Amino acid sequence: MASVRIREAKEGDCGDILRLIRELAEFEKLLDQVKISEEALRADGFGENPFYHCLVAEILPAPGESLGPCVVGYGLYYFIYSTWKGRTIYLEDVYVMPEYRGQGIGSKIIKKVAEVALDKSCSQFRLAVLNWNQKAIDLYKALGAQDLTEAEGWHSFRFEEEAMRKLAGK
Numbered sequence: 001m002a003s004v005r006i007r008e009a010k011e012g013d014c015g016d017i018l019r020l021i022r023e024l025a026e027f028e029k030l031l032d033q034v035k036i037s038e039e040a041l042r043a044d045g046f047g048e049n050p051f052y053h054c055l056v057a058e059i060l061p062a063p064g065e066s067l068g069p070c071v072v073g074y075g076l077y078y079f080i081y082s083t084w085k086g087r088t089i090y091l092e093d094v095y096v097m098p099e100y101r102g103q104g105i106g107s108k109i110i111k112k113v114a115e116v117a118l119d120k121s122c123s124q125f126r127l128a129v130l131n132w133n134q135k136a137i138d139l140y141k142a143l144g145a146q147d148l149t150e151a152e153g154w155h156s157f158r159f160e161e162e163a164m165r166k167l168a169g170k
């Protein structure tokens with residue numbers, strides 16, 4: 001039987017990662033917001049000071065099967081800093097292709113991120129989810145995450161480029 005392996009992404013995975021980023025954005029009904037390119041993913045994740053780290057879930061064919069390993073999911077994370085708690089991991093994306101869901105792959109990716117967080121002495125691991133994505137919300141809660149909007153009322157904000165330019169006068 002084919003098996004699943006969660007491993008660190010390599011530069012050569014960026015094409016697959018971009019494909020899955022687009023699938024996730026489509027699922028989130030926000031595909032028009034994806035501006036990232038494979039080149040940017042290569043440069044930003046695999047240079048001297050990487051801006052992000054990525055895990056990929058790969059299906060390994062059973063002995064005798066001719067299919068090569070195939071990337072069916074990913075988890076992309078980076079380090080942030082909390083003035084209250086110190087070192088923190090932020091999981092930007094987690095995604096598994098529809099036909100491979102419900103087999104524990106997403107949970108394996110999330111568990112691996114928790115392992116990396118502890119190895120790097122992070123005291124928390126954060127992520128955000130759209131308010132209609134109840135299945136993902138239920139999964140995160142089942143895995144032990146706390147809903148910060150429910151518990152503490154946080155709103156998530158961003159300055160886009162135009163707003164930043166106005167602020168910076170550039």
Ligand SMILES: CC(C)(COP(=O)(O)OP(=O)(O)OC[C@H]1O[C@@H](n2cnc3c(N)ncnc32)[C@H](O)[C@@H]1OP(=O)(O)O)[C@@H](O)C(=O)NCCC(=O)NCCS
Binds near residue numbers: 106
């Ligand atoms: C969320 C996601 C990564 C979980 O991966 P997975 O491999 O299906 O997860 P697991 O097999 O470890 O866990 C299965 C659980 O995930 C839940 N789940 C979450 N979103 C789901 C979805 N869109 N389709 C099917 N199951 C989903 C299932 O309800 C299941 O719960 P159960 O075991 O109580 O039945 C995956 O379902 C996915 O990519 N969903 C679409 C994208 C998404 O929502 N990403 C998170 C954005 S914040």
